[in-house]
Amino acid sequence: MSEAVGNASLLVAILTAEVADKALSIAEREGIRGATILPASGISQQPIKVFFGLTFQTAMTLLFWIAETDTANRTAEVLKQELNLDSPQQGLALTLTIDQLHGLNLKRPTPN
Template sequence: MKFKVILASVKTDITDTVVEAAKAAGATGATIIPARGTGMREAKTFFGLSLEAPTDIVMLLLEEHIVRQVLAAISAAGKFDQPGTGIAFVLPVESVVGLESQLERFKQEVREQYF
């Protein structure tokens, strides 16, 4: 099996919405990493304290064949077509360990579905 990873940077108030959309599109789970970032515009400050909105990185390890549909789903759910809402990108994955139990369950589900 070939895998890819989607990394999506989103504001924390829409993290759950993005993850739910990814799952509805076929993702089996996600890892949420708290983050902070900088964009094209300077963050607003108040007495020297940054007022940046909190950000999460949503990491999705996916089988290659469902990457496009999951990416489209999180883009729509996160409203990535609007400025400042988030970004997502896809990276290839060379090797994966730790998914043996999930792969075995997936094979069993396929056998039950088709045989």
């Protein structure tokens, strides 16, 4: 199946592992089912935590959802509000417009 150009978006969230489950619940509540989840690590401008000479990096999770653009944008806004993404070191959420989408039909089947 192909979606119309501009009707689908990729919602990406890069979050601490502690809030990944909450993000999945938020997305489901907003109408997005299914996600791709990847463990991640990164390098930021903030120093890595050092404790007794050992360095620690916060575990991160990458979450990817494909949804209709309005749903993806609304969900990104809810993620920002409920996960406090405007605060430093909380993570981020972004949406990207998908030009072509094959193999996934975002339209819900109509009941007979």
